[in-house]
Amino acid sequence: MRTNSIVFRFSMQLTIIVAILFAVLVLSNVYSLEVVRNNTQDGARNTLSLYQANIRNYLNNFSKDLTEVFENHVDAANDFEQLSESGRYFRSIQLKKALAAKMSANDASDGLFIRLPGDTLLAQVSSRIDSNEKLALIDYIEQRKWVPDSDGTEDEWTVLSVQGVHYLCKYMVYSGMTFGTLVNAESLLDMVNRGGGDRNGYALSDREGRLLTWNQASLKPVETLDELRNEYRGRYLMISEPIAEFGEITSLVAKQSVFSKLKMIQWLIVLLALVSLVVVPLVLRSLARDILKPVLELVKAAKEVEKGQPELQIPEGADRSMEFTKLYRSLQSMVREITELKIQSYEEQIERSRAEIKFLQMQIRPHFFLNAISTVTSLTYQNKNEEIRGLVHHLSEHLRYMFRAGLAVVPLEEEIKHAVNYIRMQEIRYPDQIFYMTEIQEEAGRSPVPPFLIQTFVENVFKHAMFYEEMLSIYIRAGMEIREGASFVKIVIEDNGGGFDAEWLRSFSSVQETEGGAHIGIANVRRTLHLLYKREDLVRLSNGEPSGARVELWIPATITDERTA
Template sequence: MFHNSSFWNSLIVKLFLSICFILVPLIVILIINSFYSVDVIRNQVAQSNKKMLNLHKNEIEKQLKSIGDFVYQLSNQADLLLLQENKDTEYNDYVEAKLRLYRLISNQANFSHPVDSLFIHAPYYDDMIYTQKFGNSYTERLEISNEIKQLLNKESGRIPNGKWKLWQGKHKNYLLYIIQNEDISVGAWIHVDKLITPFKHINYGELGRTILTTSDFSPINHTKFLQTEGIKLEDKLHPYLIKGKNDRFIVLSEPSSYADFNIVALIPEQVILQELPFIQRISIYISIGSILLLILFVVLMRNIILTPVLQIVRAMKKLRKGDLKVRLPKTKSSTEFEMMNDSFNRMISDIHHLKIDGYEQKINLQKSELKHLQLQINPHFFLNSLNIIYNLATLKDFALIQQMSQSLSNYFRFMFKSNSYFVGLEDEMKHTLNYLKIQELRFPHAFTYHVDIHPKWYRVKVPPLIIQSLVENTIKYGLNLDDSIKIMIKVWQREPEDDYIIIQISDTGEGFSDEVLSLLNKDKSYITEDGDRVGIWNIRRRLELLYEKNKASIDFENQIGATITIKLPLNPRDLDSVKNHMKNTMQD
């Protein structure tokens, strides 16, 4: 039962008052600061940013000049003669020249950061040699290269020789540089976005932009932003102020001396105001005041919120690790936390009881299922065995009757004697051999068998009836009364350090049909209406219940005949028994 608390003890009231205590002084400080705000010297900020703009522009032009110089050197390469229209040029010479030129431009492209591609166009061979530092896919690269080929084929005379030119592709804008050598075109192209990459490091604020324009100040990029803000750029090289939809902007521009474009910077006025010394000092004072108020806020909130929350968090961490005995202490706190603590403790108690009941029910169900799976008996096998005894009694073959009865007695004694989920491999093999003796009496001369098991594996624990069930499956579906088959049982370990063993049952019969083999290897059930092949499903289900996930497996394949391979993990006790057997064998 919760005690009645006053209105002021409510968590909501405490949080509201605490936030007001923090926010009201901050708002008062900001209002006072707004009254002391003055006009700023925009020209000083504009000049500083113009110097920065000019610095980056010079760096771009330096790179453009370097690329242009290389293209000029490339246009004088002797190998270009082999790409020109000349019927005396052999094709092998053309290919070798092409490879040398490709290596040359590829090596240079690796050192030319902004360039998208260096290219050589040979119209006589309708060939385009180019580097591939552009495009997100082969299709995009091929589309762009084809666009440039068409441009060179149709308008090669209109393209300025040895000068960077803005070129608008179907999807993107590029800066193009071409030098003509006879009918060969040598050049480079750069995506315009790469030109303004260095300007992204300049902080112009959220609304600030670096824009590339043509020589007449027509924007190439950020056109949608300019339309949204309602800004039209003017042909002015000196800084000027322009009003946009969301803010006023300082406009700075720098023309390029190597190409027909301008670099224009739009700096929001609010960014300039924030950078003034007076505002910086006020910001420092506000920051210091905020830190002090934040410390005070933390101290106040520690006892009101943090301590109860940390108690809940620690309890939930223990709960995540499986500790269902964890409980929250009953301490004096806010009304909401007292309610949460009590509900948490009740919930954990309920979960604890439900989990115990669920575990017990799951264990009982698994035990029942395993017991049921182990006790599945084929009634036809039992009736056929009794029929054989009847026929032998008619023939008065008492020796065979005794042998058959003894084998059946041993068979059913093994089936019913143990409630264990595991038996020794030696006992499992004795039961399997006893089963094979019964089948030899039923089908004389119909099959032979061979067992290859080292004695060191006899003490390893395996699920009961796992081998006998698969041998029974082999006799049921692989036996052919016209031709004798051979059944092989083998147990081994692939590598001495492996922590599992391999049990393999194979025969020389016709093997699995393609349909059955496909269903078995897809872990799909293949039980007919008459209950055929229930043994394989039985084994697979018991392996799932007895071992951890993916530790045990059963696989099916056709070799000479049908082959079934089972992988069973070895527990530490099995490994110790194997080591002790090997040690005793070596001492003997």
């Protein structure tokens, strides 16, 4: 077997792959479990950090709500006992409305209360707490002795247990009054996992390690975090993060969900390796029949095409795969298409040569030179020798540019110089009636464009917008723009004449203008741009406000397969 054959190379590569699979299998048994464990723990810690931040944020918000209620209504609560019975009634309504306003937000705590002197309790409890728990909670608040801390103003978050339900509570004691807020530990855990997409279990515990709540209802209930770890250490990875306000949050990641798929993949690798030992000889045999032989036939047919055969000849009747059959047909279609493209390219070159001849013929217009000669004759009668010399100079520059350019491309700055030269000839013919201005970016000025591109539109301005004893203004500017993700040179030519005829403008926009119609020069420009760049959207004509015509040209900044002047 030759070492450079497809069969040999494929067999060697397949053998190397099988060896690598065995090596990976041995290493993965030792290393992959630990890597997965560490990654799982890191992911759980990151999630716990987010939940920890969310819990602290919620608790801070609850504290702010409590502080605002205290600061805004402590005076109203302080003089509650001095009011009449009706005054106390309306004052209690006012305070309850304040509590209800704070509880109306979606992220509010589960309860806000104000305990007034004389054991009067004003409480607002969230709808997340069911009625039985709500009654038990209100009874607990009424019966509890709320003791201030050392500075007599407020206490930290305290864990309250009411009939087996754990609440986090923060309160302030002032002048015999108690202002407090509380949240159910289960509600707090639900707030930080509202999306429901996290499949891990979570538990909240207080500073003494007592479990406040967890979301694994299917497990046997336990009382403390240590009991949870001892009971379910074999089934879960447990990661804890402290929460300074009350205790810890613990994540429970099921080991089965982490390692089961990994073990399946390992056994699958073993099975694939064993199967490959049996399949390799069979694959090599079918490779020679189904791939190597059709490839050799294809190479032979391709050599015949290189010798000049117009079609790809493939032996008929051979038993080939569907893919090779499609490949042969695609190659045959490609060879035919290349032949057609060659013919089309030759035809396009002929058409382009005809267009070049026509373009040159269009430039040699008898009326233009007759007008120039008439202008010279008129100037001789007026003894304006300086103007005659200027006109002859500009005319010679015009002719030199015309016969040099042909249908090649020239730098935009040269084309604009030619257009300005034409305008100056017209200035001699129409003194004090022409104002023109050009504004060209440096990069755009170096870009190649077809010759007579701008001069054609400038000449059209003089033909249709020049009137006796009326000032004609022409403004030419060019710059670089990005259009449809490609770089273009944008050229704008504007005048203050009467603008384009509306009916002709509609026919031009719908590509219905024929070569024999009005504005033949503009039609030829569009045809030239189509031949050069294979696009129909490079010319846009419109009428300005309040008057005048506007021409917009887009020339691709990168020109390929084109001659240069």
